[in-house]
Amino acid sequence: MSNTVLFELGVEELPARFIDDAIEQLTSKTEAWFKESRIPFGEIRSFATPRRLAVQISDVGDKQPDLEEEAKGPAKKIAIDENGDWTKAAIGFSKGQGKEIDDIYFKEIKGTEYVHVTKFVEGEPTEQLLQNFKKVFLSLNFPKNMRWASYELKYARPIRWMVALYGEQVIPFNIENVTTGRTTQGHRFLGDEADIQDASLYEEVLEGQSVIGSVERRKQMIHDQLTSLQEEKGWSLILDEDLLNEVNQLVEYPTAFSGSFNEEFLDIPEEALITSMKEHQRYFPVRSTKGELLPHFVGVRNGNAEHIDNVARGNEKVLKARLKDAQFFYEEDQKGTIDQKLSKLKRMVYQEELGTLADKVERVVAVSGKVAEWLELDENTRQQTKRAAEICKFDLVTQMVDEFTELQGVMGEKYARLFGEDDVVATAINEHYMPRQANGAVPSTTVGAIVSIADKLDTIVGSISIGIIPTGSQDPYGLRRQSLGILQTLKEKGWNISVEQLIDLVHHFYRELNLPTRTHEEVEEDLHEFFKVRAAYLLREDGIDPDVVEAVLSNGIGRYASTRDKAKVLVSKRTDESFKPVQEALGRVMKLAEKASQVEVDPALFENDSESKLYDMYQMTHPAYHEALKEEQPEEALTVLSSLASPIHDFFDHTMVMAEDEKVKNNRLSLLKGISEDVRVFADLTKIEWKQQF
Structure with missing residues (x-):
């Protein structure tokens, strides 16, 4: 055995x-x-x-291995009475452990002696x-x-x-x-x-019994068979890893086979052909060595090679019917105009409380226009943005997208070109759905990125306004994924727009349109917290420590790309020994500034040179610091702030901040508050656990 x-x-x-x-x-x-x-x-x-x-x-x-365990009982003062005899507590403890009184010994724990016994536990079979x-x-x-x-x-x-x-x-x-x-x-x-x-x-x-139980071995068998077919036929298979994994989990004994379809179907956009083969039939599409899609496919049978030709013919018939449908849809969708298709959006409910898809498109157009204005785009790009936003959803009424929902946006781009739309506009229709999955590519064009952000923001703000907020694993509208997509796009584009600006813009549109919403304060709080949690997640994924994340998000997200850069700088500084005096100085300022009531600093109330020198240095660094932040130079900005460290230390060495004279005290606190507010624009340094080695 x-x-x-x-x-x-x-x-x-x-x-x-x-x-x-x-x-x-x-x-x-x-x-x-x-x-x-x-x-x-x-x-x-x-x-x-x-x-x-x-x-x-x-x-x-x-x-099981046998064990010797040490069991802890009552304190010595409870185990022994005033006469030095064992108490009922001690006797009961020893019996409960299957031991005798003589087996008791004492051990000190945190200054108190406790009863202990060592017992043998025999392992179970x-x-x-x-x-x-x-x-x-x-x-x-x-x-x-x-x-x-x-x-x-x-x-x-x-x-x-x-x-x-x-x-x-x-x-x-x-x-x-x-x-x-x-x-x-x-x-x-x-x-x-x-x-x-x-x-x-x-x-x-x-x-x-014709079962390959090992997942890895079965997958390798499929891969080897596909590779062999590829070499034999001179093809280049589209070996999608997700499809390979799925096919592997559909069979117990895999055998690859190939089939063909009529070349006339190659007139259908290849995305539709590939979707028909991969998503609906679990086939691997075939390209030539030059990259052209060929009228062939490869499937994997759950069985052996017996009668494999019959299996291939049967699969060809099934695929032919699928492609006939796709061909019909493609031809029918090209009839009419884009405007005719847009009119159908008025009859398609987006969300019961938020109106139709046509209503949603109107909001996307308005938000896109405002963002284009903020970015100071030229007139041509603004018009392209407006048109892309207006027609971004027209393909949802096409038969092809109705059948193959995975192709929304993809077919929109194809059809827009066929209907004579500008190439930039057509590309943006496809890109506005990006990123399509976690860590997916973001829109490459400015127009596509604007419409993408506007569409996602409308979905998020609308949903949260009516109380649809993701909880636990429940996120039916994919709000988390869409918010991450917005942040990733903002990071890539580096636009001078804060996340809070965007949230407030869309929320403002909802209030103007009198759409159903909870109280303004509730929705605003939920929206800002929702995005803040997503930003924190992305920063942690970027390797930023949780305390640094909390520090840079203490005043909100701001411009996400800039906030991420600040976090990266602070991560490098937390182990930099030369930064210790700076961290101590700025951190001390921030803590004391919490006691300040804002008043204008009056240099006439200064009583020593250290106050004057700190004030003069602050006046000099303040504009340079904010200019560095404006120019996206967080390391330079922190270097400018660091120049305050020496005069701050000198100030604390020679100045009693909490002076008896109320005016002097408040003047000193106000000076510290001004410095603290500048520091807080970068991050709340008091939240960081500094790790310099001293």
């Missing part, structure tokens, strides 16, 4: 998108369970197909502990769950069989009338039931 343990959960076919996360959970939770159960183990291998999730654990110990593993299966989380028959358990799919083996021995447990055994199921069409005589033989038994 081997020291290998096997757990296999057999289910109805799982959705491909469930599998990667499920097997990752099973592996990590298995490791955690073995450690928590104190069972020695070696390597954990995971296996997954649409019909099974499994873990195989090698070198499992036959029992692994065979007995493994029966509790079923709670790992029951703890797996899935995006969606279901009930089946009359069972109460909610799970991704009905459980059909379970294998649980410790070497040759079955580990008994039961989940919803499915009892563990040694019998697994092979490939649905090529295999059969098979008994696993020993847990170490699992992968071998599966292969005998």
Whole structure:
């Protein structure tokens, strides 16, 4: 008998998108369970197909290691009475630990002596502990769950069989009338039931039943077969990694095949062709070595090579029907005009409380125009921005986008060109949906970036205005992703516009239009906090420490690109020994300035040279500091501020800030407050945990 343990959960076919996360959970939770159960183990291998999730654990110990534990009891003064005898508390403690009074000893903890005993805990047999593993299966989380028959358990799919083996021995447990055994199921069409005589033989038994259980090995098989076909045919496959992963989780025994379609379909925009093949049929499109799309495709069958030609012909028929539809949609969509299509937006509800898509477009046009004005764009670019905003949603009424929602924007650009729109406008229609996923590309053009930001802002401000605020994992309108997209675009463009300006602009439009909204104060607070949390997330992703993030966001986000640059500078300064005197000086100023009531500084009230010198230096650095910030030079700005450090230290050495004379005191505090306000424009330095090595 081997020291290998096997757990296999057999289910109805799982959705491909469930599998990667499920097997990752099973592996990590298995490791955690073995450690928590104190069972020695070696390597954990995971296996997954649409019909099974499994873990195989090698070198499992036959029992828990024995333990010697030290148990702490009552304090000595409670354990011994005034006569020096053991109290009931001490006697009860020792009995509760299975020990005698003579086994007690004292240990001092933080100046107080406590009763202790050392007890021996014999390790439990692994065979007995493994029966509790079923709670790992029951703890797996899935995006969606279901009930089946009359069972109460909610799970991704009905459980059909379970294998649980410790070497040759079955580990008994039961989940919803499915009892563990040694019998697994092979490939649905090529295999059969098979008994696993020993847990170490699992992968071998599966292969005998035409199942490749290893996710990595199955993926490599698919990759090798695709590469072989590519070389044989002289093609260049579009090997999309996400599609490869999905196909891998759709099969138990992969066999690649190729098929063809009529060349006439190549007249359809290739994005539509590729979407039909990849998203709807899970095929790999084919290009020539020169990069031209070819009338061929490659699929992966869940089975062997027997009758593979028939499989290819069947798939060709299915794809032909799909492409016929796409061809019809493409031809129909070119009829009429863009303005006719725009009129249909008036009948399409965007959100019940926020009006139609036509209403949304009007708001996007207004916001885009204001942003273009702020950026002082030339008249031609402003007109391009206006037109792009006006027609950015027209493709939503086309049949192609109705069928292939992934193509919104893409088809808008194609159709705009066909209808004779300016190239810049056409590109912006596509770009205004960018970035389309986390860390995706942002719009490359100015017009596309403006319309993208305006559209996303309208969605976010509108949703939050009516109380739709993401909570936990719930974010049905993708507001988090869209806010990150706005910040990433602002970072790339480096525009002289603050996030708060943009938020307030759109919120102002909503108030002017009298759209349903909560109180102005509530919405404004929620909007600013929502964006601040997203900005903090992006800064942390950029490697900025949490305390620095808090410091630079203390007064809001401002211009995001500039705020990020300030954070980078502060990260470098926090370990710079030469910056310590500066940090101490500016930090001390900020703390004292909190006590100031703002009054104009009167040099006539200065009583010593240190006050005058600090005031003169502040007057000199103030404009230079703000000019450096305006010119996007945060390091230079901090260098200018640093020149105040020496006169600040001299000021504190020779000046009692909290003077008895109220006027003198307030004058000194006001001087510090002015300096503090300049520092705060950069960051609240009091929030940073400085890490210089001294």
